[in-house]
Amino acid sequence: MSTPARKEAADWLTHAELKIHDAGLHRSTPRQKVIDLLADQDCAITALEMDQRLSGVGRATVYRAIEQLEDLGLVQKVDLGKGAQGFEKIDPSGHHHHHLVCEHCGRVQSFEDERLEKAIHRIHRRGFTVESHEITLRGRCSDCARPEPMSVSRPAPTGSRINAGARL
Amino acid sequence: MSTPARKEAADWLTHAELKIHDAGLHRSTPRQKVIDLLADQDCAITALEMDQRLSGVGRATVYRAIEQLEDLGLVQKVDLGKGAQGFEKIDPSGHHHHHLVCEHCGRVQSFEDERLEKAIHRIHRRGFTVESHEITLRGRCSDCARPEPMSVSRPAPTGSRINAGARL
C-alpha cells in the first residue's frame, strides 16, 4: 500500500537514518530494530511494549535508543494517561497530531485541528523559547459513556490501550 | 493578604471539604493535611514532595488522598516532563492555567491564554465526550538559552523545579 501515512513513515525512516549517521552513531542491528518499529507505528508506543515486541534487543538498548532519538529530535514522549509514557516519531515535515484519551478504558485516539495549531503558535512568553507542544483531551470514548452506575470497581473494557489514528 | 489567588485557594478548600463530606468520607487529620497542602499551592506539586513536607502523614495516605481527590474531580494530574507527575487543584470556577516546561532544567511556569481556550472548546469528535484538557509547551527558559556548547554532560541549573504562576 502507499497511503500518505505509509509514505510519511518511509520519509521518517530515511530522515532518521541520515541523522543517526550524521551524529556519528554506528548502524547496529539492535538499534535499527528499534527505529524500524517506531517507523511502523502511527501513534505512540510505550518503551516496555517495544521491549516486549523486539526479540534480540535488550531492555537497556531500547531505552538507550529512545533517548538518542529524542536527543536528535526524531521521537517525542507523549503522556498516555494513568502515568503511562509513550513515544512516537516526529515527522520532519512538522506534520503531527494530538491525543484524545479515554479516562475510563485508557484508549488513545489521535486528532488534528488546524485552528488549535494556529492558536498555539500565537503564544509567546518573553524569556521562553517554545520548541514543541503537547495537547491531550481527556474524557470518555463512546464505549465508556457516562453516567457510570455507582458500581464500586471499574471494569475497564478490553482491547488495546492505543488506537492508531482514526482521523475523525 | 487577599489576592485573587488566595481567595481561589479558600474557595477550593471549602468546595473540597464539602465534596469530601458528601462522598461520605470521614474528616481525618492526615487527609486534611494533604488537602490543606494542596490548597496552598498555586501550581503542581509531586506526590513525593507532599509526602516529604507532611510530617505525621504516611506515604500510603498521601497517595490515597490524592486518588480520592482525583476521583472527586478536585485535583488533576499534570505532566512535569522527565516522567515526573504533579498534582494541582481544580478550581470549581473552571479557571485554570497550562504549563511551560523547560526541557533543560525542568523549571515549570504557568500561563493562561484565552484564545487557546476558545480553540480547545471548539474541538468536538463524535463519540468522544471531552471532560478536560492538558496543554504543555516545551522549550527553553531564559536561563537555559540555546545553543548549548557541545559539552558532554548537562549541568542542570539549580533551583526549584516548579515555579509558581508568573503570569507573563
Next chain:
DNA sequence: TATCAGATTGAGAATCAATCTCAAAATAGA
C-alpha cells in the same frame, strides 16, 4: 456519653518502570 460498624491509617513489603554497570561483542575506518 457509650457503643460499634465502617472508614482510615501507616510501616513495611511488593511491584514495576527506568537506569546503571561493565565485560564482551560489534562496527567503521585505516
Next chain:
DNA sequence: TCTATTTTGAGATTGATTCTCAATCTGATA
C-alpha cells in the same frame, strides 16, 4: 586485517507507586 570506538545486554539497582492488614479513629446512634 587491525584497532580504537561504539554498542550491547544480563542482571543489579534505583526510585516511585501500590499493596497489605492489623491497629486506630470517626460519626452516627442509643
